[in-house]
Amino acid sequence: MEEVSHQRIKSNGIWIHVAEQGTGPIVLLLHGFPENWYAWRHQINFLANHGFHVVAPDLRGYGDSDSPLTPTSYTVFHIVGDLIGLIDHYGLEKAFIVGVDWGAVAGWHLSLLRPDRVQGFVALCVPYLPRSPTIKSTESIRQSIGDGCHVIQFQVPFFLNR
DSSP, X not given: OOOOEEEEEEETTEEXXXXXXXXXXXXXXXXXXXXXXXXXXHHHHHHHXXXXXXXXXXXXXXXXXXXOSSGGGGSHHHHHHHHHHHHHHTTOSOEEEEEETHHHHHHHHHHHHOGGGEEEEEEESOOOOOOOSSSOHHHHHHHHHOTTSHHHHTTSOGGGOO
């Protein structure tokens, strides 16, 4: 089997770094926080050896992908757009999606917003939780998991976290 190859693909107005290997049906592996494509290094090789074209992107703001400066550039709508752009780049209508942690959140939203582009979806670690119309997502996480959750910890500026 060939080695993992790397390239940067223009998608949704930014450059996305991908690691890929294999041929066959495409599987997008979406990493969690604070990881990148490398978190999937063992699964890439395994899936490629079993007949899949595996693509593990560094999601927007991670690894060697572009990191837009404005916080408003990191909505799930932007990330779904990035993923659609990747699927389009390969000239495909649909892809299998596997996501863990933050990647599972991205996969859930891709599946919900563009089910026509998803062949199948596997979510690891994060069940689907619809947004509350009355409570911010961070407050919901704080209520259910507590202040020690990494999502809550990263809401506080670094200099206050000491």
